[in-house]
Amino acid sequence: MFSSFFKDKKWALWAYGGAIFIILLLVYQTHLNVRINEWYKNFYDIVQNSKDHDVSEFWREIFNFIKIAMPYVVTYTVISFFASHWVFRWREAMTFRYLKFWQNCESDIEGSSQRIQEDVYRFAKIMESLGVQVLRAIMTLIAFIPVLWELSKSVSLPYIKDIEGSLVYIALIISIGGLIISWFVGIKLPHIEYNNQKAEAAFRKELVYGEDDKSKFCQPNIMLELFTGVKLNYYKLFLHYGYFNLWLISFSQILVIVPYVIMGNGLFSGVITLGVLIQASNAFSQVRESFSVFIDNWTTITELRSVNKRLREFERNINYKA
Numbered sequence: 427m428f429s430s431f432f433k434d435k436k437w438a439l440w441a442y443g444g445a446i447f448i449i450l451l452l453v454y455q456t457h458l459n460v461r462i463n464e465w466y467k468n469f470y471d472i473v474q475n476s477k478d479h480d481v482s483e484f485w486r487e488i489f490n491f492i493k494i495a496m497p498y499v500v501t502y503t504v505i506s507f508f509a510s511h512w513v514f515r516w517r518e519a520m521t522f523r524y525l526k527f528w529q530n531c532e533s534d535i536e537g538s539s540q541r542i543q544e545d546v547y548r549f550a551k552i553m554e555s556l557g558v559q560v561l562r563a564i565m566t567l568i569a570f571i572p573v574l575w576e577l578s579k580s581v582s583l584p585y586i587k588d589i590e591g592s593l594v595y596i597a598l599i600i601s602i603g604g605l606i607i608s609w610f611v612g613i614k615l616p617h618i619e620y621n622n623q624k625a626e627a628a629f630r631k632e633l634v635y636g637e638d639d640k641s642k643f644c645q646p647n648i649m650l651e652l653f654t655g656v657k658l659n660y661y662k663l664f665l666h667y668g669y670f671n672l673w674l675i676s677f678s679q680i681l682v683i684v685p686y687v688i689m690g691n692g693l694f695s696g697v698i699t700l701g702v703l704i705q706a707s708n709a710f711s712q713v714r715e716s717f718s719v720f721i722d723n724w725t726t727i728t729e730l731r732s733v734n735k736r737l738r739e740f741e742r743n744i745n746y747k748a
Contacts, residue, residue: 427520427549427734427737427741430519430520430523430524431515431516431519431520434519434523436519437515437516437519440512440515441515441516444508444511444512444515445512447508448505448508448509448512448558448561449561451501451504451505451508452505452558452561452562452565453565454501455498455501455502455505455562455565456562456565456566456568456569457569458494458497458498458501459498459566459569459570459712460569460570460573461494462491462494462495462498462708463570463573463705463708463709463712464705465487465490465491465494466701466704466705466708467699467701467702467704467705468487468490468701469487469491469701470699470700470701470703470704470705471699471700471701471702472484472487472701473700474699474700474701475699505558506558509554509557509558510554512554513550513551513553513554513557514550516550516553517546517547517549517550520546520549520550521542521543521546523746524542524546524740524741524744524746525542527744527745527746527747528542528744530744531743531744531745533743534743535739535740535743536624536627536628536631537623537624537627537628537630537631537736538740538743540623540627540630541736541737541740542740545623545733545736545737545740546737548729548733549730549733549734549737552726552729552730552733553730555723555726556723556726556727556730559719559723560719562716563715563716563717563719564716566712566713566715566716567713567716567717570709570712570713570716571594571713573709574591574593574594574597574706574709574710574712574713575590575591575593575594577593577702577705577706577709578590578591578592578593578594580689580692580697580698580702580706581593581688581689581692582691582692582695582697582698583687583688583689583691583692586688592688593685593688593706593709593710593713594713596684596688596710597710597713597714597717598717600681600684600714600717600718601714601717601718601721602717604677604718604721605718605720605721607673607677608670608673608674608677608721608724611669611670611673612666612670612724612725612728614666615663615666615667615670615725615728616728616731616732616735618659618662618663618666619663619728619729619731619732620732620735620736621659622656622659622660622663622732623732623736625652625655625656625659626656628652628655629649629652629653629655629656632644632648632649632652667725670724670725674721674722674724677721678722681711681714684710684714685706685707685710685711686703686707688710689702689703689706689707690703
């Protein structure tokens with residue numbers, strides 16, 4: 427999966443040059459995020475103390491935001507556009523590398539065509555989405571942990587206020603705890619996803635054969651049996667995703683109020699301003715979301731594990747060599 431793109435001289439410029447270009451854009455995007463976080467403090471301090479400021483200061487901050495937001499939008503768009511092209515080259519490299527070995531394979535595994543076309547496509551799409559998010563999370567942590575560490579000095583909640591960098595530790599503990607719980611809640615999902623692909627492949631295979639000879643294939647009793655297998659597996663998948671989503675959404679909603687619970691006491695005691703509260707809340711969310719990138723993408727990771735398992739099986743079947 428990786429060697430076809432990253433070890434082939436033909437794709438070296440795309441593989442490594444493209445990756446470096448994406449990383450540089452993400453670094454710049456993270457820099458803009460930090461500037462937006464600083465803007466929150468200035469803007470909300472003006473809003474809180476409007477009597478001490480005139481409207482020209484308000485509009486100045488609005489224009490300052492626009493000057494940051496416009497390059498942010500352009501950078502985000504370029505990253506998405508270029509990452510799509512980059513991953514498509516990866517897909518192309520995988521596809522033709524697999525075809526080279528598959529053409530010499532004497533015994534096909536179940537759903538070979540689906541694995542070459544659909545599974546490689548799904549792998550590429552997931553890597554495009556998840557890969558960029560993981561890189562963005564790493565950049566965000568590097569940039570925002572010092573910011574959140576400094577803002578932790580403004581915490582006035584008993585017991586927590588004496589811990590240096592308390593907000594960083596809270597974000598880390600919450601994320602690790604959420605990841606562990608998510609693992610147990612969704613532990614059956616990868617296997618069910620894998621079975622789902624097998625059931626879909628069997629149903630699709632019968633339909634493909636039926637295109638050439640409907641008298642021998644696609645008989646009603648066979649199609650009913652195959653579709654029943656698909657249906658039962660989907661029902662099981664819906665059930666497991668149902669209680670996993672219940673946990674995930676509940677976890678996400680609780681986390682919205684965590685920074686306000688921690689910092690709110692300082693606002694009403696006059697230790698911090700509204701701007702500091704909003705800045706701390708945003709920085710906490712940035713760090714927590716970066717720590718929790720795998721929790722937030724658990725369903726995507728589940729699909730990736732299923733696709734990875736199918737492609738590994740296919741590689742063994744065709745005696746794939748890097």
